[in-house]
Amino acid sequence: MKRVGVIGGGQLAWMMGDAAKKLGVELIVQTPNPTDPAVSIANDTVFAAVDDANATEKLAQRCDVITFENEFVDLEKLFLLSRQGVCFRPNLLALKPVLDKYHQRDFFQERGLPTPQFLALEIEKKPYQIKDIEDNIGFPLVMKSRRHGYDGQGTFIINNIDEFKSKLNFFPTQSNNFLLEEFIPFTKELAIIAARNINGDIVTYPVVETQQKQQVCRRVFAPAELDFSVLTKVNQIATTLLESLDYVGVLAIELFLTQNNQVLINEMAPRTHNSGHLSLDACETSQFEQHLRAICGFPLGNTKLTYPCATMVNLLGYEQSKNQYLEKRQQIEQLAKTHLYWYGKNKSRLGRKMAHATTLLDINDRSKAMAIANQIEAIWYPS
Numbered sequence: 026m027k028r029v030g031v032i033g034g035g036q037l038a039w040m041m042g043d044a045a046k047k048l049g050v051e052l053i054v055q056t057p058n059p060t061d062p063a064v065s066i067a068n069d070t071v072f073a074a075v076d077d078a079n080a081t082e083k084l085a086q087r088c089d090v091i092t093f094e095n096e097f098v099d100l101e102k103l104f105l106l107s108r109q110g111v112c113f114r115p116n117l118l119a120l121k122p123v124l125d126k127y128h129q130r131d132f133f134q135e136r137g138l139p140t141p142q143f144l145a146l147e148i149e150k151k152p153y154q155i156k157d158i159e160d161n162i163g164f165p166l167v168m169k170s171r172r173h174g175y176d177g178q179g180t181f182i183i184n185n186i187d188e189f190k191s192k193l194n195f196f197p198t199q200s201n202n203f204l205l206e207e208f209i210p211f212t213k214e215l216a217i218i219a220a221r222n223i224n225g226d227i228v229t230y231p232v233v234e235t236q237q238k239q240q241v242c243r244r245v246f247a248p249a250e251l252d253f254s255v256l257t258k259v260n261q262i263a264t265t266l267l268e269s270l271d272y273v274g275v276l277a278i279e280l281f282l283t284q285n286n287q288v289l290i291n292e293m294a295p296r297t298h299n300s301g302h303l304s305l306d307a308c309e310t311s312q313f314e315q316h317l318r319a320i321c322g323f324p325l326g327n328t329k330l331t332y333p334c335a336t337m338v339n340l341l342g343y344e345q346s347k348n349q350y351l352e353k354r355q356q357i358e359q360l361a362k363t364h365l366y367w368y369g370k371n372k373s374r375l376g377r378k379m380a381h382a383t384t385l386l387d388i389n390d391r392s393k394a395m396a397i398a399n400q401i402e403a404i405w406y407p408s
């Protein structure tokens with residue numbers, strides 16, 4: 026029997042619930058609120074913020090291994106626990122480059138992995154290194170909060186110098202906290218979920234195509250329609266990252282594909298990921314089961330698609346409300362081969378991930394998959 030501590034109690038931890046039962050693993054969750062999704066599936070809960078390392082120390086006393094569904098932790102303090110023998114999987118050194126988007130880009134570049142051109146914005150170097158920016162990145166560019174950005178929050182597309190200056194005026198004291206990078210006119214956005222266990226075995230899931238609106242993931246399609254050479258590159262990137270980080274667990278990688286079939290890494294997430302949710306219904310082993318398998322020392326599961334094609338649609342909040350949207354949920358669930366996961370959040374707000382729906386298709390037909398995604402969105406979002 027393994028007892029797994031999970032830092033974070035959102036939907037990612039909630040979706041580990043069934044896999045934990047299947048594998049005979051206990052989940053003890055560190056999360057601040059009794060209403061957080063994973064509280065309902067946890068065997069026990071430590072009610073505390075994810076960056077409360079004192080709470081993680083208590084969590085460690087009840088667990089064999091600690092993992093993450095949220096990486097916004099107090100890493101320095103967790104390193105102290107690690108030195109005292111607490112087992113973190115993935116290891117904390119693997120988390121280190123992820124917490125700051127600038128460090129992450131640096132990390133990719135140092136390993137020779139392809140990533141967009143970037144630089145850190147340093148406010149002391151007024152007038153904001155305009156020449157550096159023009160020489161190395163140019164406009165349009167993407168300005169990103171180095172820390173705590175997620176779901177597109179803190180990511181801004183800046184078209185010209187005037188927009189750039191007004192953005193800086195908007196954040197006069199925080200400008201050091203931004204990363205600037207070249208805007209990639211990608212043809213597709215891709216993602217791959219990969220896993221490595223303590224023996225060093227590696228598996229990768231089929232590469233998926235993700236589609237975002239206003240920098241937030243709206244839909245995922247599997248499999249991505251790609252040349253073999255691109256698939257190979259993406260898989261190689263995943264393997265290189267897992268091995269160079271001595272990584273244990275599921276790792277998600279988001280990438281851009283350019284017109285000339287170049288693959289650039291956007292970012293990685295040291296945990297299960299939205300782009301892998303369709304594995305719950307469309308793959309032999311879900312990413313959640315795979316993560317538990319990897320960190321508990323079990324053999325890794327098969328990652329194959331069980332259907333020729335699948336699409337996942339995020340159902341995002343579009344209003345401030347306590348509505349549970351039962352009618353809409355039922356309508357979506359009635360669609361053929363469609364599975365809806367309601368995360369049980371008690372309040373909806375703009376852009377909040379409330380649920381997702383995955384539809385399985387008997388033939389690999391992208392236009393059909395797109396039509397189903399449209400249909401789901403038409404039911405969910407008010408016209």
Ligand code: ADP
Binds near residue numbers: 208210211241291
């Ligand atoms: P977050 O961590 O908040 O999800 P990302 O860095 O993944 O932020 O950016 C969110 C989305 O913004 C991406 O999925 C992509 O659509 C767009 N984006 C981010 N960086 C770039 C870039 N350099 N060029 C073009 N689009 C980008």
